[in-house]
Amino acid sequence: MNRLLVTSFVYMILGLASGLFYREYSKLTGTVGEQSQLSTLHTHLLVLGMLVFLVVLALEATMRVTGRRSFTVFYWTYNVGLVITVVMMVVRGVLTLDGADPTGTTAAIPGIAGLGYMLLAVGLIALFVALRAAVADSQERSFRAGATLEVAPG
Structure with a gap:
């Protein structure tokens, strides 16, 4: 459970820092108010990072989901996908605010971003x-607990 809490906290820090980066970078480049991928980066990190892992932490506290191979696949695949997605958002956002057309520079940017979304x-x-x-395990435990609590008539 501690790993989920730390992961959520790291995404919160990254989300807050990315909002600050966007504000300061747009001031520096004189592009305040222009839309780019950087303007939504903090929201993506806070929701897809911090909030998702807080929800998973709550699920772990109530249903014990972390001890499974599929959870390990989720944890690492989701994190790698989110990092790839975020990095591509930064690249695309910086290019946009610098006046370049990210789609015209290289086809790798949308391709790699798509890979990030697929991993998510x-x-x-x-x-x-x-x-x-x-x-299923929770239901089975509840059934077994109910079966042992039955009192014989008499």
Whole structure:
């Protein structure tokens, strides 16, 4: 559970820092108010990073989801996908604020960003596989606990 808390905290710090970076970078380049990928970076980090891992932390506290292979697949795949997505957002945002057209510079930018989104999707599917198993285990524990609490008539 501590790993989930630390992961959530790291994404919170990155989310707050990315908002500060966007504000200061747009001031520096004289592009205040222009839309770019940098303007939504802090929201992506706070929601897809901090908030998702806080929800998973709550699920762990109630259903014990972390002991499964599918959870490990979720944790690492999701984190790698989010990091790739965020890095590509930074690259694209900086290029946009510098006056370049990111789609015209290279096809690698949208391709790598797409890979990040695919890894996020695989990670989320793995999370649901882990949740399904945790729900089944939880129901089984509840059934066994109910069976042992029955009192013989008489």
